[in-house]
Amino acid sequence: MTIIEGRVWKFGDDVDTDVIVPGRYLIGDVPEIARHVMEGIRPGFADLVEPGDIIVAGSNFGTGSSRDVAVKAMLAIGIRAIVAESFARIYFRNCINSGLAPVECPGASVIEEGQRVRIDLLDGKVTVVDTGVVLEAVPLPKEIASILDAGGLVGFMRREIEADHR
């Protein structure tokens, strides 16, 4: 999963996890919660997304509550990567732990909704396919990349346990 390509949905700065998944839905399970992703600012978003789509956002994406269903619900509707100028730190960790690629890309604001982008996680490059513009992203430290590569923390720990038993 080092190269990810998909269509872009664009959001602004400081998107809060209370907006991604409002607290009143937290009582449910992920498939139920996922139907309400972003409904406060983009009603019907879950139905618009197609598997493989990518979110592009401004700074401090995922600020607020630590709820990691705000990542799992994104995966459930088919989002495969989030490119943002910066992330709230807990959301960034939750992405890594759940196997959703968080791409920190300070120039992300030039990307427009509906464009296609190609992300090279290892090289730290985001290419806007429509225009050919190449943006620099912050490459993931290898310790963190290995967790993402295992599909998240559960998969990473499974690998470690299996390695111990070998």
Added chain:
Amino acid sequence: MGQTVAQKIIARAAHRDTVEPDEVLWVDVDIAMIHDSGGPRRIWPMLTELGVRVLDPDRLVMVSDHYVPAQDVGAAEILQTTRAFAKEFGVTRFHEAQGIAHTLMVEKAYLRPGMLYVGGDSHTCTGGVLGCLALGMGSTDLFGVVATGRTWLRVPHTIRVEIDGALAVGVTAKDLILTIIGDHGMSGGLYRVLEFGGPAIAGMGIQERSVLTNMCAEIGAKTGIIPADDVTVSYLAERGVDVEPGPVSDQDATYAETWRYDATAVEPVIARPHRHDDVVPASEISGVPVGRAYIGACTGAKHSDLVMAAEVLRGRSVAPGVLLQVAPASRGAWEQAIGDGTAATLMEAGAHILSTGCGACPGIGSGVLGPGEVCISTTSRNARGRMGSPDSQVYLGSAYSVAAAAVAGEIVDPRMLMVVPA
């Protein structure tokens, strides 16, 4: 090169002499906290999937605070799962409906200076008030910590927040931190640790100080920390825990930035809907009518907050058409309020008392807002829909400001209702 207190705590937890900012390291966790919302119901299936158990139940604290008392069957089931988890894994430090996790971690002196503490909630940073490194994370991270006792982190840069002077009458730590957040924005502290110090901090009690570390979540910081001093030592001593002051940052530690404030110049402020960094003086927006006044949350319903509210409400009544709700941050806070007459003052003024817990703060428990309702609240966040309907509006302020608005029926500078020396 000198080390900041955050670097020192991480170095010890990583079995190193020193660490440098931006290094990614695996560290040992001294103590972990999970609550009913992000805890067992999310973590247990992951433990089962991997066939692993809680590594050390004595290093885990569990709190049911988000879904108490159960509002419906779904909430009751979450509480049952939480109880069953504590029993299955032998977690003895488990508190249901005794208070909000962040308040209890401090009040019960579970946290000690120098500890590396990880909690499954974004306001875990509150614990930094006792001089530990308190890191908030999500459920999957906590699953890793609970199963292995370890986690990874990136060594943060530190911002020194130096507060001179002293807060004036009617002005609180809440006004101070909202002022700081207003100046720097909700991502102003991103990835970095805010280390508070200076004469104004030295003069504050632990409960007031904890508002500063609590709301580090609202400025995007990794956490906030107030290195343990005499105030910390005597707070812990009163709870039967003997510690030394410190650890503290070295004289030649490197800070990414230093922010300086004069507490004397701070005035009562309010954050407007729907951003907690949209901060204005209370006097500037006085006259905004409110129908709801909420004194609750780990941020704003500790005993000290209840006392502030009572100071304004004594001999007065809540305005007609306003519902003032009080959800104490802990059972201990309410017991103390009963003992010293604060509770009676609140009730005589017409406050509606809710049970202890997160309540309406996350839009889950009692007292949530309907469409069009306008609330002034002592909580920490006002993102759209946070406390209920996406069409409600939440203003944030101190307990003084919330109590004053409840009496006036509109936002006012709380000093208008207080005896302020000229």
